[in-house]
Amino acid sequence: MTDSPAAIEFVDVTYRINGNRTLISGLNLSIRRGETLMLLGRSGSGKTTTLKLINRLLAQSEGKVLVDGRSTTEWDVIQLRRHIGYAIQEAGLFPHYNVEDNVALVPRLERWDAARIATRVREVLQLVGLPYDEFASRYPDQLSGGQRQRVGLARALAADPHILLMDEPFGALDPITRAELQHEFMELRKSLSKTVVFVTHDVAEALMLGDRIALMDSGKLKGIFAPAEFLRSTDDSVQPYVNAFRTSQQILDSGA
Amino acid sequence: MSLPDFLVTHKREVLTLTGEHLWLVGVSMLLAIAIGVPLGIFLSRRPAWKSLILGANNIMQTIPSLALFGLLLPVPWIGARADRLAILALTLYALLPVVRNTYTGIAGVDAPVREAALGMGLTPRQLLWQVELPLASNVIVAGIRTATVITVGVATIAAAIGAGGLGEFIFRGLAMVDNNVILAGAIPAALMALSADFVLGLIQRSLVRTHH
Numbered sequence: 001m002t003d004s005p006a007a008i009e010f011v012d013v014t015y016r017i018n019g020n021r022t023l024i025s026g027l028n029l030s031i032r033r034g035e036t037l038m039l040l041g042r043s044g045s046g047k048t049t050t051l052k053l054i055n056r057l058l059a060q061s062e063g064k065v066l067v068d069g070r071s072t073t074e075w076d077v078i079q080l081r082r083h084i085g086y087a088i089q090e091a092g093l094f095p096h097y098n099v100e101d102n103v104a105l106v107p108r109l110e111r112w113d114a115a116r117i118a119t120r121v122r123e124v125l126q127l128v129g130l131p132y133d134e135f136a137s138r139y140p141d142q143l144s145g146g147q148r149q150r151v152g153l154a155r156a157l158a159a160d161p162h163i164l165l166m167d168e169p170f171g172a173l174d175p176i177t178r179a180e181l182q183h184e185f186m187e188l189r190k191s192l193s194k195t196v197v198f199v200t201h202d203v204a205e206a207l208m209l210g211d212r213i214a215l216m217d218s219g220k221l222k223g224i225f226a227p228a229e230f231l232r233s234t235d236d237s238v239q240p241y242v243n244a245f246r247t248s249q250q251i252l253d254s255g256a
Numbered sequence: 257m258s259l260p261d262f263l264v265t266h267k268r269e270v271l272t273l274t275g276e277h278l279w280l281v282g283v284s285m286l287l288a289i290a291i292g293v294p295l296g297i298f299l300s301r302r303p304a305w306k307s308l309i310l311g312a313n314n315i316m317q318t319i320p321s322l323a324l325f326g327l328l329l330p331v332p333w334i335g336a337r338a339d340r341l342a343i344l345a346l347t348l349y350a351l352l353p354v355v356r357n358t359y360t361g362i363a364g365v366d367a368p369v370r371e372a373a374l375g376m377g378l379t380p381r382q383l384l385w386q387v388e389l390p391l392a393s394n395v396i397v398a399g400i401r402t403a404t405v406i407t408v409g410v411a412t413i414a415a416a417i418g419a420g421g422l423g424e425f426i427f428r429g430l431a432m433v434d435n436n437v438i439l440a441g442a443i444p445a446a447l448m449a450l451s452a453d454f455v456l457g458l459i460q461r462s463l464v465r466t467h468h
Contacts, residue, residue, distance in 0.1 A: 092366070
């Protein structure tokens, strides 16, 4: 880890698919160490693409992405990825691995010794609210959607990366489970002090979980706001989100 | 002479021909797996080659086996011995199901699983051995199973070019117009196909079960 103030930095980043269609253009974004930055935008706004440029699942066409002050092109890509936790919407658990083996994935790839892995798996399952004795030997198809997401999160945290990328991790869950996981994530975040980049299209989720919100539209960054600023903003691109949020609040209030 | 009498009096020959048949099928299948699985993996990495390779394999399957034996006759080294020729032809026939199923099995791995694996920092080799091949294994074995059953059947025709095997009885029976002699070749061949199907089916099911 370097002393660079930014954990992740985008410098004039453009990403084109197959060299023509532009998905991200002229992106400049500095993500502070220890903050939770929400990438908010509609489908196709480029938020997932932005996320994948960080762990180099995609490679930018122009510009630089710096992780811990080092360009992702200078990193050994495998080391870069093992250094960054990654949790996605469908969880992407290995169906032929039980919970323990799924969670132990990166520590094993990194050749930790067995005792350390065993301790860490217990610890991190506890952290996401899944008691080891009950869940360790289950397979993904024996878990509920919420439990699978918890395992996905545990797997992302297992090697204790200081950066965590989350791509709509709660997007496919039912509303109650989602609220539960969002709440737990807020608690978790306080105790973990990690840099989190969190993709969402849900404005309420962005306001609730983020230290800052980066609003994206058509491959461009429209602005970065603290949640309170976001709600006060008169920016044209922010307005539709705030209106949608307020409308849902009003419906809730009038119903109560 | 009744069929049981024939089998008893020709016990040695039945065993020899069954052994030859097993050898033809076994060697061809090993070759088909050794070539077909890597080829299927290659296709999953370079899908642009898919139509060419699967197409060529498909055409191969449409060539009548007897004609294929004949067509391979002029090939040097291969054409010099009947068993080499038979093994090459049988391998070519067995290739398609193995290649196709390997490709299909790997392509069938859920995209999020693959994405998570790469995102977690698996190398391409680790992705293949730890994720793709285990998850594709039952589909691959299903392909090997299909290919084996086909090969047991087609291998009876190898006798026509003098490569031996249970087809000897079948052709002899045809020439003698003696159904019992035909059956002396056909029944062991059918039993061989059924047992291969059964054993590979067990393997296939055990692979599916390990995912749970």
